[in-house]
Amino acid sequence: MAVAWWAWAAVIGVLLLMLAVDLFAHRKAHVVGVREAAVWSVVWVALGVAFGGVVWQVWGAEFGAQYYAGYVIEKSLAVDNVFVFAIIFSYFAVPREYQHRVLFYGVLGALVFRGAFIAAGSVLIASFAWILYVFGAFLVITGVRMARHRDETIDPRRSVALRMFRRFVPITDTYEGQRFLVRRAGRWAATPLLAVLVLVEVTDIVFAVDSIPAIFAVTREPFLVFSSNAFAVLGLRALYFLLADLMYRFVYLKLGLAVVLVWVGAKLLLLEVYKIPTTLSLAVVGAILAVAVTASWLRTRGSAPEPEREFTRSGSN
Numbered sequence: 503m504a505v506a507w508w509a510w511a512a513v514i515g516v517l518l519l520m521l522a523v524d525l526f527a528h529r530k531a532h533v534v535g536v537r538e539a540a541v542w543s544v545v546w547v548a549l550g551v552a553f554g555g556v557v558w559q560v561w562g563a564e565f566g567a568q569y570y571a572g573y574v575i576e577k578s579l580a581v582d583n584v585f586v587f588a589i590i591f592s593y594f595a596v597p598r599e600y601q602h603r604v605l606f607y608g609v610l611g612a613l614v615f616r617g618a619f620i621a622a623g624s625v626l627i628a629s630f631a632w633i634l635y636v637f638g639a640f641l642v643i644t645g646v647r648m649a650r651h652r653d654e655t656i657d658p659r660r661s662v663a664l665r666m667f668r669r670f671v672p673i674t675d676t677y678e679g680q681r682f683l684v685r686r687a688g689r690w691a692a693t694p695l696l697a698v699l700v701l702v703e704v705t706d707i708v709f710a711v712d713s714i715p716a717i718f719a720v721t722r723e724p725f726l727v728f729s730s731n732a733f734a735v736l737g738l739r740a741l742y743f744l745l746a747d748l749m750y751r752f753v754y755l756k757l758g759l760a761v762v763l764v765w766v767g768a769k770l771l772l773l774e775v776y777k778i779p780t781t782l783s784l785a786v787v788g789a790i791l792a793v794a795v796t797a798s799w800l801r802t803r804g805s806a807p808e809p810e811r812e813f814t815r816s817g818s819n
Contacts, residue, residue: 503561505723505725509725513729516553517613520549520736521736524542524739531599531600531680532599533598533599536744536747540740540744542737543737545740546736547737550577550730550733550736551573553733554566554570564780565721568721568723569726571721571780571783572717572720572721572726572731573733573734575713575716575717575720575766575787576730576731576735578758578759579713579716580738580741581752581759582709582759583706584741584742584745584749586705586709587705587742588742588746588749589658590698590701590702591604591698593659596694596698600679602743604699604702605702605739606739607699608699608702609735609736609738609739612703613732616710616714616728616732617728619714620727620731624722624724624727634770634773637718637767638767638768638771638773639767640715640767641712641715641716641719641770642764642767644712644763645760646760648759649756649761649764652756661701664700667692667697668697671692671696672686672691672692673691673696674692676693676694678693681693681695682696682699714727716762716763716766717731719766719769720766720783720784721780752798755794755798757794758790762787762791765790766787
């Protein structure tokens with residue numbers, strides 16, 4: 503797949519433009535409602551799907567299918583991030599009107615980190631073809647572990663990154679609007695909002711360790727890996743505000759994501775035995791997610807959300 507430099511520049515330009523539009527639209531702190539989140543979700547999905555159409559027209563059906571397969575995998579795995587973000591925001595009692603700002607910079611950082619991971623992964627694959635089997639085994643093991651521990655939730659108090667941040671950076675006791683840093687007694691101090699951002703960034707890096715190898719299972723074209731990742735991650739903020747209050751309904755989603763990881767891992771491990779067609783891989787992933795979501799909604803029909811687990815910052819020191 504030959505990709506000219508201007509194509510890379512055009513994609514990055516579109517991403518930066520959309521981020522600027524999003525930042526301008528949310529320049530004032532406000533609570534993002536379900537309707538607004540739904541509209542933005544449609545915008546981001548439409549943009550991602552439209553770009554796939556461009557890939558299909560310019561580089562052919564096979565590369566178009568690879569892009570869509572990668573996009574669906576990354577979009578589905580991004581839902582797992584939503585679970586974690588909800589826990590982090592609850593732990594820090596982040597006002598809803600400030601959550602978009604954290605997620606905006608979190609997504610911006612995610613694009614940078616994932617770009618670095620993709621570049622490193624591409625170099626490793628080009629230099630050591632056997633690394634694909636390592637990726638495959640890692641994904642299968644990760645999927646099995648996710649299935650076995652699907653009912654566990656993270657506890658921010660146990661985060662090494664959070665403890666290190668608190669040890670070296672002074673943090674104010676209260677929020678200061680949307681500010682990440684404030685000056686107190688002649689010294690700069692972080693607000694709890696910056697601690698939240700650090701934890702969100704670290705969380706996304708951890709999730710990228712799973713998602714980047716997963717997308718290499720359906721395409722090894724750096725341009726497709728990056729673009730499908732980027733367009734999937736761009737809609738993460740809107741997805742959070744759309745689904746955050748409905749997390750209790752997705753009881754089987756993590757199990758479905760675990761099966762997806764095992765499937766794409768097996769696809770890598772079977773490269774020398776049988777090359778699974780991209781369209782078949784995409785269909786299987788879609789079917790797994792459809793079954794998981796449908797079963798979840800049927801299982802929780804008529805149920806009410808469980809009370810949120812409460813944390814206190816003082817108890818985590």
